[in-house]
Amino acid sequence: MQATGRLRGALPGIMTRSTGNRSSDRLLYWLLLPVFVISILPIVRLAFEGVFVGGVPSLDYFRDVLGSGATWQATANSLYTAGLGTIISLLIGGAFAFLVALTDVRAKAALVFCFMIPMMIPPQITALSWVQLTGPSSALLNAFGMAPPMGSPQPLYSAEGIALLLGIQHASIVFLTLRANLRMIPREQIEAARLAGARGGRLWWQIILPLTSPGLIAGTAMAFVTALGNFGIPAMLGIPANYPTLPTLIYQKLAGFGPSVLGEVSVLAMLIGAIAICGVAIHHRLLANRDYRLMGMVGRPLDIRLGARRSLVETVLWAALIAILVVPLMALIATSLVPAFGVKLDFTNFSFDAFNQVLFVQPSTIRAFHNSFLLSVGAAVMLVLVCLPLAYVMVRKPSKLTKLINLLIEVPYALPGVVLAIACILLFIKIPVIEISLYGTLGIIFIAYLARFLVIALRPVMNSFTQLDPALEEAAQACGAGLGRRLRDVLLPLAAPSAAAGALLVFLTAFNELTVSALLWSAGNETLGVLIFNLDDSGDTVLASAVAVLVVLVVIALMSCFQLASRRLPKGVVPWQT
Amino acid sequence: MADINLSRITKCFGDYRALNQVSLDISDGEFVALLGPSGCGKTTLLRLMAGFEEPGEGQISIGGQVVADPAKGVMVSPEDRNLGIVFQSYALWPHMSVSRNVGYPLEVRGMNRADRDRRISEALDIVALGPYADRSPAELSGGQRQRVALARCLVMEPRAVLLDEPLANLDVHLRETMQQAFLDFHRRTGATMIYVTHDQAEAMAMADRIAVMDKGHIRQMAAPETLYREPADHMVAGFVGAGSVLPITGVEVENGGTCSVKLGDTRIAARVCPKLASSGHINGQAGLCLRPEDVWVEDEAPLRGKVEDCVYLGGRFRLSVRIDDEHTLPVYANRRARVGEPVGLKVADGWVFDRLAGEVA
Numbered sequence: 001m002q003a004t005g006r007l008r009g010a011l012p013g014i015m016t017r018s019t020g021n022r023s024s025d026r027l028l029y030w031l032l033l034p035v036f037v038i039s040i041l042p043i044v045r046l047a048f049e050g051v052f053v054g055g056v057p058s059l060d061y062f063r064d065v066l067g068s069g070a071t072w073q074a075t076a077n078s079l080y081t082a083g084l085g086t087i088i089s090l091l092i093g094g095a096f097a098f099l100v101a102l103t104d105v106r107a108k109a110a111l112v113f114c115f116m117i118p119m120m121i122p123p124q125i126t127a128l129s130w131v132q133l134t135g136p137s138s139a140l141l142n143a144f145g146m147a148p149p150m151g152s153p154q155p156l157y158s159a160e161g162i163a164l165l166l167g168i169q170h171a172s173i174v175f176l177t178l179r180a181n182l183r184m185i186p187r188e189q190i191e192a193a194r195l196a197g198a199r200g201g202r203l204w205w206q207i208i209l210p211l212t213s214p215g216l217i218a219g220t221a222m223a224f225v226t227a228l229g230n231f232g233i234p235a236m237l238g239i240p241a242n243y244p245t246l247p248t249l250i251y252q253k254l255a256g257f258g259p260s261v262l263g264e265v266s267v268l269a270m271l272i273g274a275i276a277i278c279g280v281a282i283h284h285r286l287l288a289n290r291d292y293r294l295m296g297m298v299g300r301p302l303d304i305r306l307g308a309r310r311s312l313v314e315t316v317l318w319a320a321l322i323a324i325l326v327v328p329l330m331a332l333i334a335t336s337l338v339p340a341f342g343v344k345l346d347f348t349n350f351s352f353d354a355f356n357q358v359l360f361v362q363p364s365t366i367r368a369f370h371n372s373f374l375l376s377v378g379a380a381v382m383l384v385l386v387c388l389p390l391a392y393v394m395v396r397k398p399s400k401l402t403k404l405i406n407l408l409i410e411v412p413y414a415l416p417g418v419v420l421a422i423a424c425i426l427l428f429i430k431i432p433v434i435e436i437s438l439y440g441t442l443g444i445i446f447i448a449y450l451a452r453f454l455v456i457a458l459r460p461v462m463n464s465f466t467q468l469d470p471a472l473e474e475a476a477q478a479c480g481a482g483l484g485r486r487l488r489d490v491l492l493p494l495a496a497p498s499a500a501a502g503a504l505l506v507f508l509t510a511f512n513e514l515t516v517s518a519l520l521w522s523a524g525n526e527t528l529g530v531l532i533f534n535l536d537d538s539g540d541t542v543l544a545s546a547v548a549v550l551v552v553l554v555v556i557a558l559m560s561c562f563q564l565a566s567r568r569l570p571k572g573v574v575p576w577q578t
Numbered sequence: 579m580a581d582i583n584l585s586r587i588t589k590c591f592g593d594y595r596a597l598n599q600v601s602l603d604i605s606d607g608e609f610v611a612l613l614g615p616s617g618c619g620k621t622t623l624l625r626l627m628a629g630f631e632e633p634g635e636g637q638i639s640i641g642g643q644v645v646a647d648p649a650k651g652v653m654v655s656p657e658d659r660n661l662g663i664v665f666q667s668y669a670l671w672p673h674m675s676v677s678r679n680v681g682y683p684l685e686v687r688g689m690n691r692a693d694r695d696r697r698i699s700e701a702l703d704i705v706a707l708g709p710y711a712d713r714s715p716a717e718l719s720g721g722q723r724q725r726v727a728l729a730r731c732l733v734m735e736p737r738a739v740l741l742d743e744p745l746a747n748l749d750v751h752l753r754e755t756m757q758q759a760f761l762d763f764h765r766r767t768g769a770t771m772i773y774v775t776h777d778q779a780e781a782m783a784m785a786d787r788i789a790v791m792d793k794g795h796i797r798q799m800a801a802p803e804t805l806y807r808e809p810a811d812h813m814v815a816g817f818v819g820a821g822s823v824l825p826i827t828g829v830e831v832e833n834g835g836t837c838s839v840k841l842g843d844t845r846i847a848a849r850v851c852p853k854l855a856s857s858g859h860i861n862g863q864a865g866l867c868l869r870p871e872d873v874w875v876e877d878e879a880p881l882r883g884k885v886e887d888c889v890y891l892g893g894r895f896r897l898s899v900r901i902d903d904e905h906t907l908p909v910y911a912n913r914r915a916r917v918g919e920p921v922g923l924k925v926a927d928g929w930v931f932d933r934l935a936g937e938v939a
Binding site for chain 1: 628629630655656657658659660661662663665666667669670671672673682683686687727730734
């Protein structure tokens with residue numbers, strides 16, 4: 001609350017600097033206040049917990065945590081899995097991006113759509129389906145009699161297993177950033193290189209790769225930070241293997257010892273935060289040395305002819321998709337259909353009993369669907385309503401304050417979800433002043449979602465306001481339209497497509513999110529992500545698979561709806577179609 | 579319609595002084611062009627009148643009403659100034675039809691549907707776009723879009739119409755048609771019009787008066803023909819018209835605003851700026867502005883030179899002829915000349931002014 005007071009004091013000075021000189025403009029600035037409370041205060045509160053012991057500033061927690069061998073073991077594990085996973089993402093995502101964006105492979109839309117699915121499927125489901133694919137009790141392998149003998153170890157319960165799945169999960173991030181970059185390369189620059197005599201490998205190595213290095217660096221950094229904070233995969237694979245990473249260490253500490261370890265957890269959270277910030281800082285440093293502003297006509301996509309090798313390349317791409325997407329999902333479906341876990345599946349004994357259980361019998365699964373739906377739709381709607389005016393203020397009336405907020409709202413998204421969850425517990429377990437606790441209600445999950453996904457909703461809207469010709473608004477102003485009318489008649493209709501894109505992304509991400517809710521759920525307030533994790537944890541793998549299959553179906557159905565509607569929707573609404 | 583007065587306007591962006599003590603008086607119904615190279619402050623001046631920018635110092639009034647005066651804390655917002663504005667990018671709203679775009683100012687003012695429709699169709703008829711009312715702006719050509727923007731201004735009966743490089747996005751042929759459209763619009767409505775451009779031909783073709791701007795100052799404000807014949811300083815002489823300015827010595831002032839100037843080995847007669855004539859340092863700072871149409875090739879003429887360059891302009895040639903180490907003259911000729919060919923030149927007219935004027939500021 002102290003910080004809020006400071007903010008209030010800072011407001012008038014900053015406002016007079018801007019061109020806004022009317023009271024309606026000033027009102028918009030107060031939007032920044034709830035954003036500040038929701039996204040920044042919890043993090044501040046968490047940091048506070050780590051450096052105060054019993055209300056007195058102390059470095060005791062730091063000494064305890066940093067002096068413990070388990071901390072450094074988990075840190076090393078996190079760095080190893082995230083690093084190796086990023087390399088795998090880079091290889092898979094990079095290859096797909098180059099081939100799809102620059103060459104004449106066919107059925108690009110279908111390739112892109114399928115490649116985006118792993119990102120939209122929650123990590124714990126990815127982990128579950130891969131575990132169902134490999135190992136001695138795999139329903140799919142058993143059906144074909146190819147399963148390893150009983151008692152042999154599950155190969156994915158290892159550091160490399162975690163890294164592999166992190167790599168597959170986040171390959172789409174590299175793919176999206178890199179493809180956006182590749183599409184910005186003007187055809188002329190490649191053509192000039194070819195006329196200068198560059199061909200084949202030289203063209204790729206000396207021209208295309210350097211031109212795309214900003215996208216490669218940004219994609220790598222994002223994949224690394226996301227992998228570092230990933231909870232679902234190391235939780236499903238690492239906990240059975242007794243291989244802790246920082247997010248799972250935090251989870252286990254809290255789950256095992258409760259609020260008494262909050263101070264230590266706060267220090268651990270700062271440790272992850274510090275590593276994530278290092279990653280982002282290296283990324284900015286690398287980018288700062290490159291100013292590859294691309295000149296020339298953009299918009300004509302490049303089509304390097306693959307000639308006779310085209311069919312081969314297409315086969316490899318589709319085979320890769322089948323390996324990373326279709327086969328694990330088949331394994332998941334197979335598991336959801338077995339009558340009892342470990343039973344050999346064939347065409348006579350499959351059963352839909354698990355689906356019947358989760359959809360109609362078990363109240364907790366029905367509740368979880370309901371909760372997740374409510375939370376994700378609510379977060380999407382709320383965030384869009386906040387983001388439209390917020391993006392307007394940040395783009396059109398920039399000041400030192402908005403620039404600061406612009407940086408700070410990245411924090412709840414960049415930090416691992418577990419950390420954000422702890423921060424929210426600390427702040428909302430007993431809200432100062434009004435003395436109400438949100439802990440143990442859906443409300444705390446909702447607020448955490450708002451904080452975490454604000455950036456996802458805000459960026460597309462900010463982009464569209466940035467690209468909007470200011471003259472469109474000024475023309476309305478000259479016509480006599482005040483701020484409210486301009487927002488309603490001119491700005492909102494023009495920003496609506498990007499707001500819809502943001503809402504869609506928020507919904508898809510929040511619908512099956514696990515990391516934030518893993519620590520915030522309580523009986524009656526489960527989310528789908530938590531439910532799958534808990535079912536699997538307690539040995540109900542078949543039920544967990546059934547819920548996971550349903551979630552994947554919902555995700556794919558939603559994505560398909562948008563894909564089909566994309567021709568009628570304005571450009572840019574469907575995030576994977578830039 | 580109204581007159582617009584700007585008095586000692588200063589506008590800074592950070593440390594950069596975009597406008598410095600600019601004063602400008604525009605009378606009711608006048609067509610004024612603000613002309614200058616990019617970065618001279620002309621668009622800033624227009625945006626100050628529109629109210630999109632607030633001046634740092636000075637006062638702006640429209641039709642006698644003070645709309646901006648930071649000293650008194652007055653700042654009327656753009657939506658309350660009742661000024662029409664036409665942008666280079668047209669600024670038509672893509673999600674509204676042509677007629678809704680045009681009628682938007684009336685919609686904001688809460689006019690009833692029937693009156694609004696009548697006014698919209700009148701305005702569209704004036705810009706000859708009646709049949710396009712239900713189209714979307716994306717379906718129109720650049721020229722048509724700009725005419726829609728003009729109709730949108732017209733419909734609200736503004737006190738003045740501000741135009742910010744409205745033709746810069748159009749091709750050469752369309753520009754001439756649109757210039758005519760703006761002039762017709764001006765004659766029909768009698769609106770005060772302020773037109774920002776960097777194209778001197780455009781400014782001279784349309785404006786009653788032109789304010790030539792450079793580095794945040796108005797260098798000269800005059801009718802186009804005055805600017806052309808009697809530029810006030812070196813910048814104006816160089817920017818307006820395809821002329822050249824030569825540093826000269828040996829000026830002898832005669833009566834009636836004329837003088838005799840030493841050029842090469844001969845003397846020519848020229849008009850002289852009264853201010854320079856009455857100042858003491860005429861021979862230190864005088865410059866001669868020559869327009870190519872005042873110089874022609876005459877084989878027997880005493881002023882001799884060598885052709886350095888010859889460009890065909892369609893109908894005539896423009897030569898540059900070097901008469902000595904420092905001086906090259908622009909000349910129109912009706913036959914091609916070889917580079918290096920010696921020619922005689924006759925100079926019919928010239929303008930002698932203070933070539934250092936304004937440079938200090």
